[in-house]
Amino acid sequence: xxxxxxxxxxxxxxxxxxxxxxxxxxxxxxxxxxxxxxxxxxxxxxxxxxxxxxxxxxxxxxxxxxxxxxxxxxxxxxxxxxxxxxxxxxxxxxxxxxxxxxxxxxxxxxxxxxxxxxxxxxxxxxxxxxxxxxxxxxxxxxxxxxxxxxxxxxxxxxxxxxxxxxxxxxxxxxxxxxxxxxxxxxxxxxxxxxxxxxxxxxxxxxxxxxxxxxxxxxxxxxxxxxxxxxxxxxxx
Amino acid sequence: xxxxxxxxxxxxxxxxxxxxxxxxxxxxxxxxxxxxxxxxxxxxxxxxxxxxxxxxxxxxxxxxxxxxxxxxxxxxxxxxxxxxxxxxxxxxxxxxxxxxxxxxxxxxxxxxxxxxxxxxxxxxxxxxxxxxxxxxxxxxxxxxxxxxxxxxxxxxxxxxxxxxxxxxxxxxxxxxxxxxxxxxxxxxxxxxxxxxxxxxxxxxxxxxxxxxxxxxxxxxxxxxxxxxxxxxxxxxxxxxxxxxxxxxxxxxxxxxxxxxxxxxxxxxxxxxxxxxxxxxxxxxxxxxxxxx
Numbered sequence: 001x002x003x004x005x006x007x008x009x010x011x012x013x014x015x016x017x018x019x020x021x022x023x024x025x026x027x028x029x030x031x032x033x034x035x036x037x038x039x040x041x042x043x044x045x046x047x048x049x050x051x052x053x054x055x056x057x058x059x060x061x062x063x064x065x066x067x068x069x070x071x072x073x074x075x076x077x078x079x080x081x082x083x084x085x086x087x088x089x090x091x092x093x094x095x096x097x098x099x100x101x102x103x104x105x106x107x108x109x110x111x112x113x114x115x116x117x118x119x120x121x122x123x124x125x126x127x128x129x130x131x132x133x134x135x136x137x138x139x140x141x142x143x144x145x146x147x148x149x150x151x152x153x154x155x156x157x158x159x160x161x162x163x164x165x166x167x168x169x170x171x172x173x174x175x176x177x178x179x180x181x182x183x184x185x186x187x188x189x190x191x192x193x194x195x196x197x198x199x200x201x202x203x204x205x206x207x208x209x210x211x212x213x214x215x216x217x218x219x220x221x222x223x224x225x226x227x228x229x230x231x232x233x234x235x236x
Numbered sequence: 237x238x239x240x241x242x243x244x245x246x247x248x249x250x251x252x253x254x255x256x257x258x259x260x261x262x263x264x265x266x267x268x269x270x271x272x273x274x275x276x277x278x279x280x281x282x283x284x285x286x287x288x289x290x291x292x293x294x295x296x297x298x299x300x301x302x303x304x305x306x307x308x309x310x311x312x313x314x315x316x317x318x319x320x321x322x323x324x325x326x327x328x329x330x331x332x333x334x335x336x337x338x339x340x341x342x343x344x345x346x347x348x349x350x351x352x353x354x355x356x357x358x359x360x361x362x363x364x365x366x367x368x369x370x371x372x373x374x375x376x377x378x379x380x381x382x383x384x385x386x387x388x389x390x391x392x393x394x395x396x397x398x399x400x401x402x403x404x405x406x407x408x409x410x411x412x413x414x415x416x417x418x419x420x421x422x423x424x425x426x427x428x429x430x431x432x433x434x435x436x437x438x439x440x441x442x443x444x445x446x447x448x449x450x451x452x453x454x455x456x457x458x459x460x461x462x463x464x465x466x467x468x469x470x471x472x473x474x475x476x477x478x479x480x481x482x483x484x485x486x487x488x489x490x491x492x493x494x495x496x497x498x499x500x501x502x503x504x505x506x507x508x509x510x511x512x513x514x515x516x517x518x519x520x521x522x523x524x525x526x527x528x
Binding site (some may be wrong): 096107110169195 | 303402452
């Protein structure tokens with residue numbers, strides 16, 4: 001598979017020294033003062049594909065969003081690559097596929113433009129796109145089966161294809177930790193198989209994957225561990 | 237027309253505004269903040285009035301008021317407070333009302349020319365103004381083109397940009413400040429009530445024909461320059477106000493492009509540099525990507 005044939009960027013000393021990509025100890029997450037999730041303990045090591053499951057409202061998305069800083073960490077500790085979240089700066093090592101089904105704005109955007117935006121965290125503000133970056137975008141598109149679609153507008157893609165484009169955006173940044181929020185919801189079997197193959201390939205290269213799912217489906221073959229959130233009945 | 241110094245200056249100012257306003261507008265349209273320029277125009281009026289009353293340069297006082305307003309808008313947005321919408325209305329109409337009231341306190345003998353700021357007075361552009369406008373245009377373009385990729389990423393998906401570690405608040409503040417600079421730059425050419433038109437309408441035109449974000453930016457800027465120069469020329473020959481004429485040209489461009497698009501609907505849309513795509517594109521690449 002193409003993802004693994006491309007030479008990845010040489011791992012830095014920091015990345016090889018880590019034995020945990022993500023550590024949560026006694027984590028509490030929520031919005032403002034509203035707690036959605038408490039007492040979470042989770043360690044994800046490089047090469048693992050961890051599925052996070054649980055009933056609706058259990059706080060699966062909140063956990064992922066809390067790790068990324070998109071909602072509040074109210075208690076406990078979150079460490080990324082052994083660095084406390086507050087001091088973590090290497091966000092280019094972390095990829096994120098949001099739960100949203102579609103991406104659209106007021107202006108036409110091509111698939112390539114969307115996927116390229118996932119590469120930006122590896123560049124400085126004024127830095128131009130280089131050959132390595134273009135190659136990473138090509139590989140990401142190929143990896144999700146959208147190779148011929150790069151000039152298409154996002155609005156011309158089906159829902160499933162848009163989800164794959166969002167996955168490609170995360171892959172373009174060469175993440176060492178990939179967080180996916182319900183990537184299989186409302187996606188056909190073919191797209192789910194592409195996702196499973198992509199995640200397997202990524203884990204082979206030593207990346208850690210956390211995937212929030214309701215139904216495992218084809219992902220069952222690639223998931224190495226399942227974590228179930230009990231659910232507190234709190235609204236998400 | 238070109239034999240008059242003031243018309244040459246007016247056309248040069250029109251080029252600067254026509255080029256810069258749409259490059260800001262494209263990001264505003266992408267973020268669905270099309271009308272923010274209009275609100276900032278209201279706030280700028282307070283700055284103009286203060287400038288007239290204190291006999292200082294209205295362009296500078298307007299710039300200060302608009303930048304302050306733009307930063308306040310971004311801070312309110314970032315807080316996601318439920319009352320942000322009303323707070324914006326209070327700021328915008330407070331600015332407009334304040335401007336109208338404050339200007340009556342202008343010292344006797346001041347030629348009260350609020351109208352020229354409300355609806356534009358392109359032909360009063362001086363050489364000094366033009367140098368100031370050019371400086372402002374360079375600042376705006378340096379941000380909208382130079383930081384285009386970052387601004388685009390934030391405009392496309394703010395949450396993902398934040399998760400990628402991009403300085404989202406700083407980039408939003410920068411775009412807000414650049415919007416404020418554009419409003420001030422455009423107020424003499426278009427008037428505070430029409431500024432938003434030249435920011436947003438060319439971006440709307442680009443929306444109809446462009447096949448990517450990058451081409452939207454280029455097309456919007458080209459349409460912006462075209463309508464502002466032709467609008468200025470028409471206003472000279474037809475003896476109409478420049479601001480209104482320019483915006484009407486932009487509306488006309490939008491109408492023409494909409495009709496052209498409707499007529500083209502009959503034939504399949506052309507794909508520039510198109511890659512041949514199978515009839516059921518979703519299937520085959522899948523199989524190819526599967527390792528087993």
